[in-house]
Amino acid sequence: MKRVGEDIMKNLFYRLIIYLDTANEKDTNYNIALFMANNFALISGMRISELANACFVSPATISRFCRALGYENYAHLKQECQMFESDVHKFNNLINIPAAKMKSQPVAATREYVNQVIATMQDLPDSLDWNVIDQVLKLIHDCKQVVFFGTQFSNSAAMHFQTDLLMLGKFTTAYMDTERQLECAMNMTKDSVAIVVSVNGHFMGTASKMMKYLKKSKCKVVLITSEERNFLNIPIDYRIKLSMPKDGKSGKHALLTTVELMSLRYYTLYSPSEKNKR
Template identity: 30%
Template sequence: MGLLIIRLIIFLNGQASETTNHHIALTMLNHYYDIHNLSIGEMAKLCDVSKSTISKFARTLGFDDYLDLKDNASFIENRFNNPLNYISNIITSMEKEGYDQYFDAILKDVSYFKENIDISTIDRIAKAIHKYKKVVALGTIFSESAAQDFQLKLAYSGKFITTFQNDLTQDEFLRNATEEALIIVFTNSGNYLTKQQIRTGTPKKNSFSQTKAKVIVLSSNPEVLNFPFVSEAVIFPHQTNYQTHAIMFQIITDMIIARYRYLRNIACDC
């Protein structure tokens, strides 16, 4: 999924429908596959605004100008030829093989996790969440959805944490985070920790290696345990080629919250 389409969707979700910027974002999404061919004047006419308004909107999204926005507009499904891409790995497999193998993969991953989970790791993460006043959950695309879900689940238990959908806001937070912050990272592959996954060419990311915050990771990749900036990790190795992390994130966060509630209740009784 391209950088522009992600930023447009995130931006659109946070705007009132009657604003000019909402109209521009919605128009761009509705004509997404034409953007790379449209001049700034043509885009302005399409949106019924001035060229300067389009330029300002591009900068609002975090691009240098409209040309930079256009450069990030091409959407090529699985552009990096990643066999674990959502469409290739799950949807195309369902279309070819039906649903049974996907259900079997979920059951295998859940069963393996149930048999091999280190409960003490869940305990330590719950204690860290209880201890730290500033807790931030982070991920990108589908993993960011898990971070938002975790935020809402914890709110039900009286713990209010933060998450950021915008990639620029995430990077800014990581650069400025202090030792007083706890970061819970959702990343199936682990690549989110070291790569700018949604940017063209997936350039190297060094914001995690430079952050001063405590970093805890939920991932299927055991290699994240070798990163010096990772303090703790819950690992859920996939037992098939299906990437079932959307399900596994739900299970793991439920376990963490259950343990957090126990610790919170003990503290309240003291």
């Protein structure tokens, strides 16, 4: 399984990309993100004043940006950067294929990875509880405020589901930015639905504050994951259990397939044209 530290580090790159892809180039945070992306190897050895000077901002602005990325402060971010720089296997957390095999035998590496994905997918039909999924889909259909929470690929899958639902006449929210997700968590009510998507449970590395707000709101909480445990540390109303990947890293394929199946199921249950066929 991936180490939590690796996942959190990947989270940093993911959030930097979000800033650079979505923010206005005149935005202060955009300039900080751009500097960090182009000079990442230097960050672990820079004092906050040095980074502030390089970005032409104040140390306080750097501190706010660090918190926006999900870190407690600059020292916390810097510590993660130092861990990443010292990890010679930093790129090996993508899939469970030895880099040496991919270098010398790409065809064999491809076959090995495909077999891992197949094994995960074959377990999916027995893992999914469609009685639970139908209850979740009814919540999505009936509730006005439905918000997805997640990061990295889980967030991308949530946005894929969000797009399908919009095509079917249902508007939901799935912000890429963690700060926007936090704002949503703060504004949830008992009539809202929060859908937390986290294949391996690593979302909690940066989401503890969100969970506190969700618990306080008393909204309905849905968890989509391959994990057996409730890692959210708050009560959940529904759990959609994905197949547990034997290799530890192909769960994203089970997640994407599940949300696509859920989209189709939603269509069969709530599309006027399909309802009339019953």
